[in-house]
Amino acid sequence: MQIYVTREGQRTGPYSLEEVNRHLATGTLRPIDQAWSEGFPGWKPVLSFPGVIMPGGASSTAIPIGTATVRRAGAVRYAGFWIRTAAFAIDAVILAIPAGVIQIALGPPPADPAAGHALLAVVMALFLALVYFASLWSSGMEATIGQRVCRLRVIDLFTHGKISFTRAVGRCLGLFLSLTILLVGVVMIAWNQRKLGLHDIICGTCVVGDQAGEEAALGL
8 A cells, every 4th residue: 555645735655554654653754644545535644544553552443433534625526527528618618719819810721721821720729728728727726717617626636736837737738638549538537536537647636526615505
């Protein structure tokens, strides 16, 4: 079992179970530090993982299960294929407007196909999409307008924090790749437990439901 630990906003790991116990014994990790591992959904206190031993000899089995689930922010709901598709469709409509303006500004295509008119329009449209997605994913919203409407967020797969603009650019390029290889990189979202597309796997990101927005809608 490989365990990732986040402490004061910094992610460390992965650690083996033996390494976690050793760090707990030396005090470099605390039992209440949040941790994540494949097969254990959400971020939980380190001590809630089976086999983790409390300094002094107390096993993790002595900790009530409620201790591991109190932190509601650690309960992540990964967004599925269809809701993500709906969000992308909204973004596509939004991007179609400036793309159409660009096409009009360039004027009608010239008679000579070698002039590269169509290629220029495609390049400009792709650049516009790159700026749109990367800027919004790395912003405080952590989501595009379409994702915001669908109450989704793009976050770091391990720390669940906001991603940088550089990583957002990489994720957008990965999305372009996912779309061009017969959509396989996108359709695979429906196949895995954490609903990861090829672009998510490449950049270490995931798409989750906006818990704050859901709780506000429910009056929580």
